[in-house]
Amino acid sequence: RSHSYKRVGRLVRSGVSNLGFKQAFSVAVALVISLGAFAQDVVSGKVTDSKDGSAIPGVSVTVKGTTRGTQTDINGTYKVNAGSGSTLVFTFVGYSKKEVAATGSVVNVSLAADNQSLEEVVVVGYGTQKRKEISGTVTSLGSRDFNAGVVTNPLAAAQGKVAGLVITQASGDPNAAPTVRLRGTGSLNAGSEPLYVIDGVIGAPIQNVAPEDILSMDVLRDASSAAIYGSRGANGVILINTKRGKSGAPTVDYSAYVGAETISQRPQLLNAAEFRAAASKYKQTFDDNGANTDWLNVITRTAVSQNHNVGVSGGSENLSYRASVGYLDQTGTLIGSAKDRLTGRLNLDAKAMNGKLNMKFNMSASQTNGQFADNRAVGFAMNMRPTDPVYNADGTYFQIPGTFANFNPLATIESKSNKQRLHDFLFNASAGYTILDGLVFNVSGTLRTQTADGSYFAKSTPGNLLATVGGNAANRQLNSITDKQLETTLNYSKKLNDVSTLNVLAGYTYQDVVADGFFAGNNNFLTDAFEANNLGSGLGIRTNPSLLGSYKNEYKLVSFLARAQYSLLNKYFATVNVRRDGSTKFGDNNKWGIFPSVSVGWALSEEAFLKGNSTIDNLKLRVSWGQTGNSEGIRPLLSKSFYGASGSYFDGAANDFLPAYSIQSNPNPNLKWEIGRAHV
Secondary structure, X not given: OEEEEEOOXXXXXXXXXXXXXXXXXXXXXXXXXXXXXXXXXXXXXEEEEOOOOOEOOOOEEEEOOOOXXXXXXXXXXXXXXXXXXXXXXXXXXXXXXXXXXXXXXXXOEEEOEOOOHHHOEEEEOOEEEEHHHOOOOEEEEEHHHOOOOOOOOHHHHHOOOOOOEEEEOOOOOOOOOOEEEEXXXXXXOOOOOOXXXXXXXXXXXXXXXXXXXXXXXXXXXXXXXXXXXXXXXXXXXXXXEEOOOOOEEEEEEEEEEEEEEEOOOOOOOOXXXXXXXXXXXXXXXXXXXXXXXXXXXXXXXXXXXXXXXXXXXXXXXXXXXXXXXXXXXXXXXXXXXXXXXXXXXXXXXXXXXXOOEEEEEEEEEEEEEEEOOOOXXXXXXXXXXXXXXXXXXXXXXXXXXXXXXXXXXXXXXXXXXEEEEEEEEEEEEEEEEEEEOOEXXXXXXXXXXXXXXXXXEEOOOOOOOOOEOOEOEEEEEEEEEEEEEEEEEEEEEEEOOOOEEEEEEEEEEEEEEEEEEEEEEEEOXXXXXXXXXXXXXXXXXXXXXXXXXXXXXXXXXXXXXXXXXXXXXXXXXEEEEEEEEEEOOOOOOOOEEEEEEEEEEEEHHXXXXXXXXXXXXXXXXXXXXXEEEXXXXXXXXXXOOEEEXXXXXXXXXOOEEEEEEEEEEOOOOOOOOEEEEEEO
């Protein structure tokens, strides 16, 4: 599969002056548009990289001592109301901060790359750590590191950027989730997908995050780094932080694109003339209907997608915000497949009690409408004879009489409707209070709800050999998940002396997940007009009660965790993690599991024999060992005994035969965690 894309819009950032002057905002194809603020003392200029002279978009430009500011656009240019004698402050991640006096109306600035990258703070489980002090294996990506171009899935932004992270999109179906493997497949029966932690929320849905909202992505690649997440970190952990507001004037971001997707490696199939020649050569007879049909062309198309995202951010020293709305409209290369997604996100940050209390509020909501095509049509297209037409003379679908394998692929797609509407809502509130210098208590609560409303209908199309025995058929289903989480941690950081530091973390987490739903189906409708919107009008359910059903299950996970990090002489580092998880998924004899890890690091580049070396600026020797558990893919209540329908019995009181129930599976009190061990 290949992609050919045409960009018609791109990210635009500019400050909005709080002086209330006239503003202008417009969007045009292939143009960068900015929302600017104008006043009598306007300073403009361009920010470039000091090494190669390239423009740097997104640089924060603020007037020192005020809340006025802006950001550079995609060309690295900016305009700001600075005032005479003001000082401009230029900051951007990965570059050294620079202050320049506004001595004229044009101030061009070049920023140098920050060589102190080892001092960069990296997100790790339940906290942060300086990169140079990390003894585990963690890979960090900023928004500038992400893949450019049309990115409809946030994981595609990191594809090819992290060693050992393999992201595979197996088809052109826009509704198909990519297969993600970190350090290979870790389990045959349990799940192999990494754990996603978004803004500190464990298990948040990665597919509902707009790529434009992501600030950074940190990948915990080894067991020693992921063990702090215990039973959920067996396949690695991907930590995602979304963009947040900053103090200063309001800022508007807008990005848009239009992309086209086509099939590049098409199967080499015979056309009608080649098919007839081959049949003649091998003396095969067949019914030649005189057509010349490319069946793959009949059921595929050039898929066009578009995406729009707008964000507004700003705030003061004690309260900042960022709100964004995104819309994605994506069609598939197979006709009948499509997806559109509307997302909204609001992040709030507040400080109180002289900075001792820090609060964060994260809210996100999304609605995704999916249309699913029958993928079997591709196989049917490869089996159909190119000499057969798509339609009969009367306009009905052509079908090979008496076949059990070669069905008209277009009829297969157009005779069915398979849709799903997915609603996802997440609210998270967290607070951190500094009890004493270096001692911080954190608490976080999360509520997430997800509802999937599915609808399926198969028409009673004449000649459609894939129709059910009862003719047309329809079903509706509703599945919902409610996820509640509570986390509390106590973190203590202490500089023991001039050469060593210690960081200790202890915590407790609780998670309660309830899944429930129902489904109803019917067939043999008198008309196709209702589709799946009037199930009671079908006749099939009269003789088939299994067309109705419902379910509900629940599991809980309770965890205790601890971590100690030690640094000596700024070159010797050690981390010890331990987590104890208890899950209701497992048998009575194995509900609890302990998952420890240890890692040590030695910064060789800080030793006298390498320090100051012009060739090697960072060389570290790391050794780690960790043990993680895997409870993903284990169904709730699997360790319990199940009853199910088993024949019938005669009830004298009812004077009728009633369904009988019996034990279908025995309890398994020894069902236990899947344990993974790794050392590097």
